[in-house]
Amino acid sequence: MSPLTIDIDDLKTSFQPGQIIRGQVHWQADSTPPKACLRLLWYTKGKGTEDVGIVENVEFSDPQQNDRRPYQFKIPEGPYSFSGELLSLVWSLELVVGKQFSRQDITVSPDGHEIRLHETVLEAKPYLEGNIR
Amino acid sequence: MQLKLRRHRTTSCDSNKPDSVAGRLFVTVFFMFFLGMGLLFEVFLVREVVSAIHRRSWSVVSCRILESSVLQESNSENPYRFAVKYEYQVNGATYQSTRYQFKDSGSDNYAKAQKLADRYQAGLETQCYVNPKNPSEAILEQDSLSMACFVLIPFVFVLIGIGGIYGTWFYKSKPKTQKAVLPEVKGETRKSQWGLLLFGFVFFAAGSGFSYIFLIQPMLDMFRARTWIETPCTIISGQVLSHDSDDGTTYSVDILYEYVFDDKEHRSNRYDFMSGSSSGYQGKREVVDKYLKLKNTVCYVNPESPGDAVLIRNLTWKYAIGLFPLIFVGVGLAIMIGAVIGMKRRAAKESIGGWKPQTAFTSFHSSGYQRYYGPREDKIALKPQKHPIAMLVFPLIFCGFWNGLVSFFVYEVFSGFKTGRPDWCLTLFMIPFVLVGIGTVIWVIYQFLALFNPRFEIAIQPALLCLGGNGQLQWTIHGQAGRIRKLVIKLTAREEVVNTDGEGSNTHRKLFYEKELLSTALRHEMKTGQVHFTIPQSTMHSFEAEHNKIIWAIDVKADIPLWPDVKQEYQFCVSPQPVI
Known part of the structure; x- marks a missing residue:
């Protein structure tokens, strides 16, 4: 077995746009891997075909069979993590070592919670103004 | 850090795969028809080709032409036949034969028969082919093997039949398994582009073939005949x-x-x-x-x-029929070009994907709302999703194409009734096609009338709204606003996804926010006006990736009595809250 682990500082899983996410990744491979990288990405899931957006990709130089590396990413402005009836968007850290990979999902939104589209309390208060000319 | 943008175009047809057993049985019968016809023609063609190949092994024997002429047979599709008689010897016995080829059904071209008669004149010593198992059977020339080129064509129908039956009863979508993200383009996208290219090529090839026969060849002949x-x-x-x-x-x-x-x-x-x-x-x-x-x-x-x-030798109106295959050439070429452009765009795209709200002000610097989005007070005019002229073009082309083809058969039906010999089978068969044709004409008239609808000019301010932000919608109606009975303007947001797995492409939509901004039947309130609105705070901003979108829009519906209504959507961008 070759465990791949992604640790996030302070065991956080929710982040606001603009915040820094940092931590350490470590792996124990069967042999020296040809390459290892960590990606910050988002992906969609639901009724539609999956889309993926890789925001940042960090290559670890000279990866060893057993290794531990620190990382740091800045969470971008968006898109926010959300969940709807047809479509959800999930943020994730993905560690790829050789042919194996591991993911750690996180949430990105202003209040740290996944936005639920069909449960939102709507506060819009439109009003008509001066439409007679 | 860079965010890259992806564009996406939606198609809009909902899934229609039958779920009930009755539906599956109906579809199975349909595909079994393809399978049966394909097998029948395949067996027939293969048998003919094998037979022709077998005759290539007949013995070559010297023979002498005794008689040679062109016979004219009335009441025949191919009235001109090359008539020949020749004599040959096998194992000391003398035989005579009148067979030119094994399958010789004559010709509708006198000159073709005459050329054969000139080539095989009486008294000529030449060669013939004799059946070694039955020396009394001989032919002067071997049949052409050109039909071998068409052997695979019925096989396509066999594949369609088998594929359709299999897909109806046994096909299941593969379960989605999580896998590591790779920067390469998804394989399904490449397959669909190749499929589109092949589809376009079939149209192009078929149209080119018919164009050559009915347009290019006659034009070339006419050009050469100028010196005749x-x-x-x-x-x-x-x-x-x-x-x-x-x-x-x-x-x-x-x-x-x-x-x-x-x-x-x-x-x-x-x-x-x-x-x-x-x-x-x-x-x-x-x-x-x-x-x-x-x-x-x-x-x-x-x-x-x-x-x-x-x-x-001069040009007459009937040569105009040669123009119809050009439609297939054009359509096929357009599809192929679109497929190639799509392939190139995907190949050229960077591997790091992205999303967008797209605005004129979006940039990818790391901070600063003002630098990101520009002045807040700017106004932006929104464009309608559907242009009235574009809405007319496709129905017009389809109506012309459909009714053009159907008219040939309708003329046939009328001719039958006129001469007192109606073809009732053809008449009944054409009824649904004529009804569809009438429907397309009504569709074209509807879209044409819509060209004269009042036009809406919609603008929002500021140009880029964000979640929780306040905006102002302004509208002005150009044209005869007085014809509008009721005007409704709504602010909406929806999920929109495209599923390209399995057969075809299906688009699904689901509204998650709707707010009526204006609903009025008062004429003085319709012509022009403005209304304030607020984008909810705790909801999702605009999002657009290749297959999945969150769309914010202004929906305008103007009810016009006895006339096509105005139904337009004006999409706009709602950005995430600015990072401060």
Whole structure:
């Protein structure tokens, strides 16, 4: 077995746009891997075909069979993590070592919670103004 | 850090795969028809090809031509036949045969038969092919193996039948398994682009083939015939040939005439350079009667090959039919170009994907709302998703294409009733097609009338709204706003996803926010106005990736009595809250 682990500082899983996410990744491979990288990405899931957006990709130089590396990413402005009836968007850290990979999902939104589209309390208060000319 | 943008185009047809057993049985019967017909033709073609290949192993024997002429048979689709008699010897025994080829059904071209008669003149010593198992069976020339090119065509129908039945009963979508993200383009996208390219090529090839036969070849012949010599000729006989097929009976003009060129007598039955036959007996009957009455007229003879002659060498209206296959050429070419452009765009795209709200102000710097999005007070005019002229173009093309094709068969039906011999099967068969044709005409009229609808000018301010932000919508109606009975303007947001797994592409939509901004029947409130609105704080901003979107829009619906209503959508961008 070759465990791949992604640790996030302070065991956080929710982040606001603009915040820094940092931590350490470590792996124990069967042999020296040809390459290892960590990606910050988002992906969609639901009724539609999956889309993926890789925001940042960090290559670890000279990866060893057993290794531990620190990382740091800045969470971008968006898109926010959300969940709807047809479509959800999930943020994730993905560690790829050789042919194996591991993911750690996180949430990105202003209040740290996944936005639920069909449960939102709507506060819009439109009003008509001066439409007679 | 860089965010890259992806664009996406939606198609909009909902899934129609049958779920019930009855539906599956109906679909199975449909595909079994394909399978059955394909197998039948495949067996027939393969048998013919194998038989022709087997005859290639017949013994080659010397023979002498005894008689050679061209026979004319009336009341036949191919009235001109090369008649030959030849003698040969096998194992000391003398045999005679009259067979030119194994399958020789004659020709509708006199010149073709005459060329054979000239090639195999009486007294000529040549070779023939004898069946070693039955020496009394012989042919002068081997049959062509060109039909071998078409052997695979019925196989396509067999594959469609088998594939359709399998897909109806056994196909299941593969379960989605999580996998590591790779920067390469998804394989399914490449497959669909290749499929589109192949589909376009089939259209292009078919259209090109028919264009060559009905347009290019006749035009080339007409061009060459400009130098042909005008020669007096005498009409020998004339008739209208009938050609029966599964699609009905078609007719062609057959006028045999004789002329002298370089002190030698020749005969030909070529009327013009358009090959094939068509519906419309009466027109062809009139042509034949006219020439039979004339008796003596002129023809145009090829000085390099005096056996080639034609009665009419100039352009006539019937050559216009050669323009129809150009539609298939154009459509096929457009599809292929679109597929190639799509492939190139995907290949050229960077591997790091992205999303967008797209605005004129979006940039990818790391901070600063003002630098990101520009001045807040700017106003932006929104564009409608559907342009009225674009909404008319497709129905117009489809209506023209559909009714153009159907009209040939409708003319056939009317001709049958007119001559007192109605084809009831064809009449009943054409009813649904005619109804669809009438529907397309109504569709075109509806879209044409919509061109004269009042036009809406919509703008929002600021140009880029964000979640929780306040905005102002302004509208002005140009044209006859007084015709509008009721005007409703709504602010909406929806999920929109495209599923390209399995067969085809399906688009699904689901509204998650809707707020009525204006609903009025008062004329003075409709012409122009403005309304404030607020984008909810705790909801999702605009999002657009290749297959999945969150769309914010202003929906305008203007109810116009006895006229097509105005239904337009104006999409705009809602950004995430700015990072401070």
